[in-house]
Amino acid sequence: xxxxxxxxxxxxxxxxxxxxxxxxxxxxxxxxxxxxxxxxxxxxxxxxxxxxxxxxxxxxxxxxxxxxxxxxxxxxxxxxxxxxxxxxxxxxxxxxxxxxxxxxxxxxxxxxxxxxxxxxxxxxxxxxxxxxxxxxxxxxxxxxxxxxxxxxxxxxxxxxxxxxxxxxxxxxxxxxxxxxxxxxxxxxxxxxxxxxxxxxxxxxxxxxxxxxxxxxxxxxxxxxxxxxxxxxxxxxxxxxxxxxxxxxxxxxxxxxxxxxxxxxxxxxxxxxxxxxxxxxxxxxxxxxxxxxxxxxxxxxxxxxxxxxxxxxxxxxxxxxxxxxxxxxxxxxxxxxxxxxxx
Amino acid sequence: xxxxxxxxxxxxxxxxxxxxxxxxxxxxxxxxxxxxxxxxxxxxxxxxxxxxxxxxxxxxxxxxxxxxxxxxxxxxxxxxxxxxxxxxxxxxxxxxxxxxxxxxxxxxxxxxxxxxxxxxxxxxxxxxxxxxxxxxxxxxxxxxxxxxxxxxxxxxxxxxxxxxxxxxxxxxxxxxxxxxxxxxxxxxxxxxxxxxxxxxxxxxxxxxxxxxxxxxxxxxxxxxxxxxxxxxxxxxxxxxxxxxxxxxxxxxxxxxxxxxxxxxxxxxxxxxxxxxxxxxxxxxxxxxxxxxxxxxxxxxxxxxxxxxxxxxxxxxxxxxxxxxxxxxxxxxxxxxxxxxxxxxxxxxxxxxxxxxxxxxxxxxxx
Numbered sequence: 001x002x003x004x005x006x007x008x009x010x011x012x013x014x015x016x017x018x019x020x021x022x023x024x025x026x027x028x029x030x031x032x033x034x035x036x037x038x039x040x041x042x043x044x045x046x047x048x049x050x051x052x053x054x055x056x057x058x059x060x061x062x063x064x065x066x067x068x069x070x071x072x073x074x075x076x077x078x079x080x081x082x083x084x085x086x087x088x089x090x091x092x093x094x095x096x097x098x099x100x101x102x103x104x105x106x107x108x109x110x111x112x113x114x115x116x117x118x119x120x121x122x123x124x125x126x127x128x129x130x131x132x133x134x135x136x137x138x139x140x141x142x143x144x145x146x147x148x149x150x151x152x153x154x155x156x157x158x159x160x161x162x163x164x165x166x167x168x169x170x171x172x173x174x175x176x177x178x179x180x181x182x183x184x185x186x187x188x189x190x191x192x193x194x195x196x197x198x199x200x201x202x203x204x205x206x207x208x209x210x211x212x213x214x215x216x217x218x219x220x221x222x223x224x225x226x227x228x229x230x231x232x233x234x235x236x237x238x239x240x241x242x243x244x245x246x247x248x249x250x251x252x253x254x255x256x257x258x259x260x261x262x263x264x265x266x267x268x269x270x271x272x273x274x275x276x277x278x279x280x281x282x283x284x285x286x287x288x289x290x291x292x293x294x295x296x297x298x299x300x301x302x303x304x305x306x307x308x309x310x311x312x313x314x315x316x317x318x319x320x321x322x323x324x325x326x327x328x329x330x331x332x333x334x335x336x337x338x339x340x341x342x
Numbered sequence: 343x344x345x346x347x348x349x350x351x352x353x354x355x356x357x358x359x360x361x362x363x364x365x366x367x368x369x370x371x372x373x374x375x376x377x378x379x380x381x382x383x384x385x386x387x388x389x390x391x392x393x394x395x396x397x398x399x400x401x402x403x404x405x406x407x408x409x410x411x412x413x414x415x416x417x418x419x420x421x422x423x424x425x426x427x428x429x430x431x432x433x434x435x436x437x438x439x440x441x442x443x444x445x446x447x448x449x450x451x452x453x454x455x456x457x458x459x460x461x462x463x464x465x466x467x468x469x470x471x472x473x474x475x476x477x478x479x480x481x482x483x484x485x486x487x488x489x490x491x492x493x494x495x496x497x498x499x500x501x502x503x504x505x506x507x508x509x510x511x512x513x514x515x516x517x518x519x520x521x522x523x524x525x526x527x528x529x530x531x532x533x534x535x536x537x538x539x540x541x542x543x544x545x546x547x548x549x550x551x552x553x554x555x556x557x558x559x560x561x562x563x564x565x566x567x568x569x570x571x572x573x574x575x576x577x578x579x580x581x582x583x584x585x586x587x588x589x590x591x592x593x594x595x596x597x598x599x600x601x602x603x604x605x606x607x608x609x610x611x612x613x614x615x616x617x618x619x620x621x622x623x624x625x626x627x628x629x630x631x632x633x634x635x636x637x638x639x640x641x642x643x644x645x646x647x648x649x650x651x652x653x654x655x656x657x658x659x660x661x662x663x664x665x666x667x668x669x670x671x672x673x674x675x676x677x678x679x680x681x682x683x684x685x686x687x688x689x690x691x692x693x694x695x696x697x698x699x700x701x702x703x704x705x706x707x708x
Contacts, residue, residue, distance in 0.1 A: 028553045029590060031597055036355040042391050043355050054557030060545045062562070065490075066538035068499045078498070099495045234583035245495065245547060267655065276633070279460045280582070280618045283496055320461025323498035325679070 001056055003027075008052045015039040016049070027053050081207065081250050082130025083115065084122045084157075087340030088316060091329040095130060096250045100283030101240055105255035105272040110288040111314050111333045112254045116209045117150055118337045119252060120177045121157050123207040124170065129161075132249065134206030135176030137196055141188070141215040145179045156336040178205065185220055185232065192239055200247045207250055208243065214256035214273045230277035237281035253282070272319075285319040291330075295341065299334060309334065313341065346371040352398055361385045362395070373399055427451075431484055433475045433571060433612055435467065436509075437684045439673035443662045444647065447474075450484075450570065450612045453602055453644065455577075457617040457635040458651035463658060463677050464616040465496045466505075467651070468573045470681040471614055473502070473509050475571040476540045478528040481513050486570025486611075487540040489562070491555055493579045497543065506537040508680025542566065549580040553594065556601050563609050572605060576616040578636045592640050599644035615645060635663075657685070 003016055003024070019039040021027055027035065032046045041049070061074045071077055080094035089095050096102050096119065104112050120138060125131025138145065154173050161170055178199060182188045199205040213233075221229040244251045255278070257270035272278075272285065279285070293313040298306060311332040318324045330341040346369040349362055365384050367373055373381070373396065382392035432447030441447045448454050448471060456464050472490055477483025490497060510532060517529035542562075546552040552574075563569055577598075585591040602613045620636040635642065635650065642648075648664035661672045674685040 024554075025550050028550060028557070029594060031593070033356060036357055040357050042358070042394065043353075044394065050557060051561070054554035057550055057554035059547070059551040059554065062542050062544050064539045065499055065502055065541040065543055066535055068497075068543060069503065069538055093500070097498075099498075231583065238583050241495075242547070276459065276619065276621055280578075280636075282460070283494065285461065322465050322496040323501040 001058070006049075006052045006056060008048055009045075012041060012045050012049055015041050024053050024057055028057070076248055079127075079132060079248060079250075080130070081119060081132055082122050082125070084118045084337060085331070085339045087342065088329055088331060088338070089130065091316070091327065091340070092318070093324060096252060097284065097323075098132075098244070098248050098250045100244065101237060101251045101253055101281060102284040102286065103253050103255050103272065103282045104286050104288065105257055106288035107257055107270060107290070110290055111331070111338060112288055113146060113211060114149075114333045115288070115316075115338050116211055116252060116254060117146065117153055119207060120150075120209065121154065121173055121337075124173055124176055125161065126166070129166070132206035134249075135178065135199075135204050136207040136209060137178045137180065137199060137205050139180045139182060139188070139191060139196075139208070139210045141182055141210070142212055145181070150174065150177070152335060153337045160336075176204070182216070185216060188216055189236070192236065192243075197243065200243060200249070205249070206247075207252070208240070210240075210251075210253045212254035212256060213278070214254075217274055217278075218256070233274065233278050234281060237278070241281075257287075284321040284324070287317045287319050288314060289317070290314050295332065297332065297334065299336070316340075345369075349373070349399065354395055354398055358385075358387070358391065358395060361387065370399060430610065433471055433484060434482070435470055435682050436474065436680075437673075437675045437682050439684050440660050440675055440682070443660070443668060443671045443673055444649070445665075445668050448571075448612050448614060449647070451606050451610050452646040453599070453606060453613045453615065454647040454649070455615045455617055455635070455645035456649050456651060457619055457663075459619050459633065459653070462651040462653060463675075463682070464651060465494075465575055466501075466677050467682055468575045468614060468616060469497070469502050469505050471571060471612075472541050472573060473506050473537055473681070475612075476537055477509065477513065478532055480525050480528050481516055481532075484570050485568075487542065487566060487568040489542045489544065489559065489566075489569050489572045491544045491546060491552070491572070491574045493546045493552060493574070494576055495545070496575065499538075502538070502541070503534065504679055505681040506534050510534055510537065512680075540568075542569070546580070549594070552580055553598065556598055559601075559605060563605065563611075569609070570611045571614065572602070572611060573614045574602075574616070576618060578616075578618040582618070582636060592638070595637060595641055595644070599641075602644070617641075619650075 003021065004013055006013060016027075016039060021039075027050065030038075032043065032050065035041065035046050035049070036043065063072065063075055068075055079098040081096040081098065082089050083092065083095055104115060106112050116138070120136040122130060123132050123134060123136050126133050151174065158170050158173065163169065180191050180195065182191055196205070196208060217229055217233055240251045243249070256273045258273045260267060260269055260271045272287070291313050294310050295313050296308050296310050298308055311334055313330050313332060315328045316331055317328040318326050320326070331338055332341060348369050349367060349372070350359060354362070362385065376396070378389055378393040378396055381396065382389045385392065430450040432441070432445070432449050434441045434447035444454075456467055458464050468490070472488040475484050475486045475488055477485070479485050513529050513532050517526050544555050546555055559572065581591055581595060602615070605611065606613045618636040619633040621631045622634045623631045633652075635648065642664075645664070646666060647662075650661045650663045652659055652661065657674055658676060659672055659674050662668060662670055676683055676685045
């Protein structure tokens with residue numbers, strides 16, 4: 001919709017075009033007195049104009065919270081992506097939200113990549129089983145994508161989700177995971193602004209994973225460039241938000257940790273990296289860590305037989321989320337993937 | 343006799359003022375007894391525009407005798423203002439201590455800002471207030487409705503249902519204990535569905551949508567007269583990126599602040615805004631950095647009351663950072679399944695205490 005489509009007197013539209021106002025943004029950004037000066041319109045005309053422009057800016061219609069709960073035609077329902085384990089799902093009240101950015105942070109080898117791989121598989125399940133019926137985009141900024149591990153997990157996943165549990169066999173799970181390697185800021189921006197929207201527009205992708213945000217934003221910026229870094233992070237996050245709400249998909253970002261310098265022993269020894277300017281952009285923060293405990297689990301390898309293996313117990317903690325109470329859930333990473341412990 | 347008022351002091355558009363001055367009309371007495379058609383000929387403007395000018399400058403004599411008197415701003419005495427302010431109820435938060443430092447709760451006809459780091463509970467406070475304003479008058483509430491403008495997408499209905507259910511239960515308990523018929527009737531009408539349908543939810547995905555929503559709010563409020571609370575969660579989110587022109591940002595924020603003040607005073611409703619925190623380098627006690635509310639110094643003037651929510655260890659605290667009537671104070675609070683509540687400590691009698699040093703300034707960057 002443009003200025004000439006507004007439902008106001010043509011005389012006002014004429015004055016706007018003469019004064020070279022071309023967008024709604026330009027009109028709303030100026031005060032009434034500025035518009036009067038630029039166009040020569042009267043106060044009454046300008047207030048009619050602003051009201052018409054405000055009503056024409058496309059935005060979601062107002063709904064009541066009851067309509068949000070019960071669902072209605074004008075409400076886009078929030079979807080939850082299952083993590084593949086019912087215990088962890090219960091802890092997260094359904095799974096990863098298709099709203100905002102969910103951050104998974106933790107020390108190295110705490111299980112972040114494993115959890116993300118699992119999400120790339122569960123997203124391909126149909127809606128009624130906790131998936132979103134689409135593929136995933138996996139943006140790697142650190143190590144090479146763990147292809148071998150993915151295929152190991154796929155084998156077990158396909159076995160677990162074969163008929164009669166599902167309508168039909170899951171095939172080509174690996175084909176629906178689009179992997180992008182980016183090494184610096186520019187290629188990340190190109191990927192997020194150009195490549196990913198194409199996949200999203202085709203409906204092929206229902207999950208975006210960035211592994212990790214920290215790698216890029218931590219090393220490329222020098223000591224005195226914190227403002228520039230904050231600006232880039234904010235606009236990167238804003239673009240991810242835009243993609244997320246446009247296609248109603250979850251966005252997962254993996255973050256590293258840094259040492260907690262405030263010397264309070266009761267607090268966490270590590271904090272998620274990238275500081276306050278990044279935490280202000282995310283909606284949910286999950287932290288993974290290893291514990292010293294180990295647990296012995298019986299497993300059934302693909303080739304048959306039974307074995308007992310020893311796994312390290314890890315914790316998945318909800319640091320903050322608008323709908324979850326803070327709390328932790330224990331889990332292990334075995335050859336099947338990520339599974340919670342009671 | 344006092345000197346006649348200059349035309350430049352009236353709210354007329356700058357273009358019109360220029361025309362009036364060049365035509366020789368400088369004061370109110372110059373326009374006396376001039377017909378609109380004559381004025382339009384003198385100035386070279388349309389008859390409607392000339393009529394608008396005359397209407398702005400003069401106020402028709404209510405007696406209808408046709409003589410004009412110069413319009414004056416209506417003035418009220420401070421006593422009248424005090425009585426009006428005292429009669430306006432506050433929206434309580436369910437945390438008695440937090441209500442105390444605010445002077446009874448979030449006040450009507452004013453802007454209250456809640457600032458804090460992510461995860462501290464700003465959205466929870468907003469949801470709690472959005473429910474509390476709807477509590478019937480016999481339970482101490484305002485029986486009003488809420489407009490919730492969500493810019494971040496953090497409004498999750500399931501969480502609201504938790505808070506609303508706890509409030510319904512609370513009122514039912516009071517009704518049980520009270521026993522009188524009208525209280526019981528009010529409690530039976532106060533259901534979860536009613537609470538949820540009393541929150542009008544606007545979602546804004548960028549600053550243009552937010553600006554346009556604020557523009558259409560006056561019309562919405564005149565159609566929904568029961569609204570007594572307008573929440574914007576958060577005001578900072580869309581203004582902290584992609585703004586190369588900082589003066590534009592300040593202008594937009596200031597004009598939004600003015601719109602909110604107008605909404606608050608004209609409709610006698612409370613405006614609650616949430617803000618993020620940002621790091622300020624240097625200036626702290628150890629020369630390190632400390633946290634301050636985002637959006638800059640100029641935004642600091644927008645809100646009447648400012649509350650900073652922060653962590654100290656594993657506990658949440660609320661600091662009354664700015665208030666025209668109450669002094670700076672800190673109270674602990676917690677977030678339970680049912681919403682915002684007081685912290686009940688077993689050992690020490692924790693009450694509102696004043697602080698010398700601002701505790702939020704000791705907090706390290708997270």
